[in-house]
Amino acid sequence: xxxxxxxETFRRELRRLKVRLTPQKEMVWRFFAAxxxxxxxxxxxxxxxxxxxxxxxxxxTIKTLHDLGFLRYTHDPDGEHRYLTSQPGHVxxxxxxxxxxxxxxxxxxxxTLEKLLTAQTGFQVEGHHLEFFGLCAGCSVQPAPGxxxxxx
Amino acid sequence: xxxxxxxETFRRELRRLKVRLTPQKEMVWRFFAAxxxxxxxxxxxxxxxxxxxxxxxxxxTIKTLHDLGFLRYTHDPDGEHRYLTSQPGHVxxxxxxxxxxxxxxxxxxxxTLEKLLTAQTGFQVEGHHLEFFGLCAGCSVQPAPGxxxxxx
DNA sequence: CTGTATGCAAAAGCTTTGCAAACGT
DNA sequence: ACGTTTGCAAAGCTTTTGCATACAG
Numbered sequence: 402x403x404x405x406x407x408x409e410t411f412r413r414e415l416r417r418l419k420v421r422l423t424p425q426k427e428m429v430w431r432f433f434a435a436x437x438x439x440x441x442x443x444x445x446x447x448x449x450x451x452x453x454x455x456x457x458x459x460x461x462t463i464k465t466l467h468d469l470g471f472l473r474y475t476h477d478p479d480g481e482h483r484y485l486t487s488q489p490g491h492v493x494x495x496x497x498x499x500x501x502x503x504x505x506x507x508x509x510x511x512x513t514l515e516k517l518l519t520a521q522t523g524f525q526v527e528g529h530h531l532e533f534f535g536l537c538a539g540c541s542v543q544p545a546p547g548x549x550x551x552x553x
Numbered sequence: 554x555x556x557x558x559x560x561e562t563f564r565r566e567l568r569r570l571k572v573r574l575t576p577q578k579e580m581v582w583r584f585f586a587a588x589x590x591x592x593x594x595x596x597x598x599x600x601x602x603x604x605x606x607x608x609x610x611x612x613x614t615i616k617t618l619h620d621l622g623f624l625r626y627t628h629d630p631d632g633e634h635r636y637l638t639s640q641p642g643h644v645x646x647x648x649x650x651x652x653x654x655x656x657x658x659x660x661x662x663x664x665t666l667e668k669l670l671t672a673q674t675g676f677q678v679e680g681h682h683l684e685f686f687g688l689c690a691g692c693s694v695q696p697a698p699g700x701x702x703x704x705x
Numbered sequence: 706c707t708g709t710a711t712g713c714a715a716a717a718g719c720t721t722t723g724c725a726a727a728c729g730t
Numbered sequence: 731a732c733g734t735t736t737g738c739a740a741a742g743c744t745t746t747t748g749c750a751t752a753c754a755g
Contacts, residue, residue: 538675
């Protein structure tokens with residue numbers, strides 16, 4: 402399974418970055434890695450309490466992993482941040498409004514658009530955030546009751 | 554000045570939408586319209602307290618104006634939401650990391666990219682959020698001390 | 706007039722912090 | 731061993747809610 406190799410990568414990276422590898426960090430990472438949809442901070446706190454991880458640790462760990470690039474967040478329809486594990490580097494998310502699953506997209510060439518903007522406005526574009534939303538292949542087949550809109 | 558005609562538009566739109574036009578709504582809207590950079594909810598609460606607008610009203614009004622499309626939010630470097638007035642319709646923001654000013658961009662053709670994504674992933678793309686960041690013309694001339702990074 | 710919007714104050718919810726004990730390196 | 735990380739509990743914020751009063755239409 403891919404998670405295992407990802408987990409190895411996670412450990413290796415932490416070592417390389419001289420960040421302490423604790424069971425908590427690993428559990429938090431695995432928790433997010435197992436979800437395609439991501440979790441908000443309060444959701445993660447509540448769920449990880451089951452694993453006896455204190456909420457302060459959840460907040461601190463998510464911040465750390467986010468800063469290191471192991472987690473990203475996407476935006477709910479409500480504008481809430483939902484964290485999920487991510488490939489390193491520049492990616493964009495394709496978020497399904499049906500099931501909430503997110504998938505990563507590496508294909509993006511906005512360089513033409515960025516050059517145009519610079520020419521038009523004098524703005525030195527350094528980067529962008531781009532997020533797509535719509536319906537994934539599964540959900541667009543039919544608004545299958547019980548499949549789409551799985552609460553949480 | 555453009556603000557006046559925008560204010561008229563604002564009033565007209567509220568009437569058209571059968572939304573009550575109260576002094577508070579107007580003050581909140583004007584407060585945001587006067588800022589290029591936007592405000593977070595707590596910032597707005599604090600500032601509008603001066604105008605004797607209760608915080609519950611600030612929250613409720615911002616939510617209403619946001620739902621109606623009169624306000625959008627952009628993302629801080631810290632990921633915080635900063636609300637600002639916006640043109641109706643589909644626009645993108647160009648946010649300066651120097652002075653924090655945001656400007657709207659209507660130019661965006663991601664349709665080719667969206668078709669490509671649909672072909673590759675089966676995902677029915679319904680829309681996107683796109684935000685650019687960099688340095689505006691003023692700030693990129695020089696990191697002028699006292700000009701860039703105006704706190705708040 | 707009628708019903709919605711407001712302000713206040715309290716409640717609820719979210720996030721951060723201080724500190725002693727536990728743990729990774 | 732040392733210094734970082736953790737859990738707990740408390741403190742500090744932010745956001746929502748209930749309700750009487752004010753006000754827009």
